[in-house]
Amino acid sequence: MKKTIQLLLVLAFCSQTGFAQKETTILTIKNTAEAPTINKNIYGHFAEHLGRCIYGGFFVGDTSKIPNTKGVRNDIIAALKELQIPNLRWPGGCFADTYHWKDGIGLQQERPTIVNKWWGGTTEDNSFGTHDFLNMCEVLGAEPYLSGNVGSGTVQELADWVQYTNFSGKSPMSDLRKKNGRTEPWKVKFWGIGNEAWGCGGNMTAEYYAGEYRKFATFMSDWENTGGITRIASGSNSEDYNWTEVLMKSIPNNMLGGLGVHHYAVIDWSKKGDGTDFSEDGYFHTMKSALKMEELVTKHAAIMDKYDPAKKVAMIVDEWGAWYEVEKGTNPGFLYQQNTMRDAVLAGATLNIFNNHADRVRMANLAQCVNVLQAVILTDKAKMITTPTYSVMKMYRVHQDAKLLPLSFQSPLYTFNGETLPAISASASKDKNGAVHISLVNVDAKNNNKIEIDIKDLGVKNFTGTIITSAKLQDYNSFENPNKIVPAVFKGFENKKGKLEITVPPFSVLVLEGK
Template sequence: MKKLRVTIDPLQEKGKINRELYGQFIEQAGRIVYGGLFVGKDSPIPNEDGVRLDVIQAYRDIQVPLLHWPGGGVADSYHWMDGVGPQEERKPLINRWTHQVEDNSFGTHEFFNLCEALGCEPYLVFNVGSATVRETASWLEYITFDGDTEMTRLRKKNGREKPWRLKYICMGNEWWFYETAQGYAEDYRRYSQFAREYGDNKLVRLLRGPQHFSYEHTDLLAGLVEPGSFDAMTLYQIIPSVPEGGGQSMQGGPIVSGGSVEFTKEEYYAALQNALKIDGSISRHLGILNRRTGNQGVKLAIDEWGTWYRQEKPEELWSMHMTMRDALIAAAVLNIYNQRSKDLLLCSLCMSINALCSILETKGDQLVKTPVYYVFRMYQNHQDAVLVHSFVEEDTVSFQGQELPCVSCSVSKKGETLLATLVNCSLERDYALEIELPHWSCRQCEGEILTGEIHSHNTFDAPCTVFPRAFTDFQIEGGLLRLTLPKASIISLTLAP
């Protein structure tokens, strides 16, 4: 078994890991909201304001810090006024992706009340594709203003006396479907100008950036928008299982990708290769933004990220099942986000329920937690902790002429306690780790491990096939922490002096 040395130095602090890096995305499409998160107040499934109680509890158990809504592509055809007022009077919505007719029973009140119940930040994407500037400005007034206006009277009539809090807003979503970068830059200026702040509710403004590795779009867009008019640029990082990021385009994400449950070893490593490129993508996009804007403090918001494969059910939008493969990739990506936390404002996993890289699946009154859910559970104490220096000696696997690092980690500190999260993405090699902690004496350690064959996944009949278990196979001696990191595994360690 090959030995790798890991160094952790709690005295080298690198800034806070913003909790919003662990956000979730609920798009008004497929079975994400309707049939997933939201069942309606009259459902026999236990619910609070129509939102499933088991979903609420699952979110609370991983301290979901941010919810991103209503889209996605749906945002640019979403008209908020159709989703407020008595539910029987709301106008149906024709979903732009599926042409399904939805009854708009989950709208502004339901979304913001859910965020309040969870204690998380709402992240709202405005419609600049088919809405007017006035419609968008009125929505902000409806949500955040405390005075006496037509919009606030309507909010009170609909049952909400006081305004909600709203921090994160983005102007539009996939603008490349319907206009040029020049057109979007002009729309951003107009819509943002009338996105007013009311009272002490301060807005963080996001510029809708490009997909994946489209550096020329970042360069073009950053040169068209006034520096200082946005706090962060969004970045879309969907991870397919085809080599070299193939099958991705500015016209709709992955076109070609393998299955979510049946896949080859080569497809696994292709997805991992694409995931690990996110680190370099962050650097290149930020470099362009800094050069174009002259602002070294501008950040990125990776508000759509996760694996994306072939749809399992032709009739159900984005239907996929998450396996141990996706847990490994999610853990590796979250380690990247933690290490790059000074450069990132927020991130949201795409999608949260019943679609794409989901953490939850529902069927009737049943709920199952996917392997990806347990990664978020194991990593949750990184939220708002202080990132500290860590280094892993490198070992690689060769794929498509590239060397992919097998092991990654990130370490954070809260008070006197450290959380170290380690992932071994190799399918062939176990590693003997020797963890050094200079300037710090580790006397207590508790661990969890998530591992399994990479095709294994949780089902409604077998919901705990992939489940974290206590990890105790470690030794603390001579100032070192020694352990075996098995192939295809994720370990979280809570360390105390």
């Protein structure tokens, strides 16, 4: 069998002229049989009824002149299939705990309207509902992840939704599904029991929510489908470790398939900064917040280990990404922001953290998929573009369901105004065909970093490279210039006596493949 090695080096590039670090980072690959598999669901996405994510994003209606299939844009479907997205979370977010699923089924003209109280106060007509979302997931080849309404819903309502989507026998809900045009169930596996219960999901205490979770989970069952359903608890807000402690202590492991964690990279919640007009100070502190994910995952995992040493309960980081001020002139409730090379660096570093904690992190959802926060796709009427984050997710897809290869190295430091961050993050994996992939992120905004990797034992000799770079860290793809940041051939490496020597510029996205 041919061995292939791809080195995905996701690195930062700045408008200032970079200079090479004197030190060389020596990266060692450990091929150990005990390493876990990187669950493909780490590369999941999130679609909330927020701004133009659903309406005007995914869904334009079947009368639109924009090419669509049953109202869903064909170009978005094609782009997400190219990403091989493994799962998609819906309908929220905060919206989930105001959403009543029965309002979104049946004839569209008979569906009631709803006011989106969380995001802009807009009125929605429920034209995009359960059938539309689950059928779209089938087309994408993605597992649906449904967030249930605990805040304003009932136990019966959520239990009915499970029966409606999953039960093939005769029952009130399966009969209703068939009446609405779907004979076979969708067999939805992933179910969130509420969202951000500590905040918009009800402002609950951890103790109160634990009781609510146990009650709702008791009445959610699926006896027909192999493995049943995975019930996911609303997890902590960033470093609220008490929330994790209380839930792990209060909920039996056999009732808990996953426990969430939410963390956004934000400079300051009172002044989040601009998405494109930012200085190195703004870049550094955004990355400082993003890299805090390592500490959060490590500490939450340690608490989970106390109550679940067998690691049966998955950590699910079902909201992550950068959060800036909205683009000037747009609705502040729609959370529309541009996506620069800074976001590519952030995405690469975060995914490396998840990969390296694959023993516990088994699902994550970038917020959000289209037109909201750190989106991979932006639309403007009939126009559609992909972002630098899209490129990173596409390159990193090689890690999906591959065996983790632990790495060891000592990172150089990125220094700014007396503060420091690790300049390099990395993760590696080996897929079922024997291909090895290594992803690296150079967080440094000014300096080149030299990387040396011993490849003698990998059985690979010939390398090719691809790079994504731009003149400034603040550059982005626009509707006027959608291809400003595109991949190009990269040749800035040498193979010397079984050691791969790479000089990587500040913030560029690099892929090396060796055969």
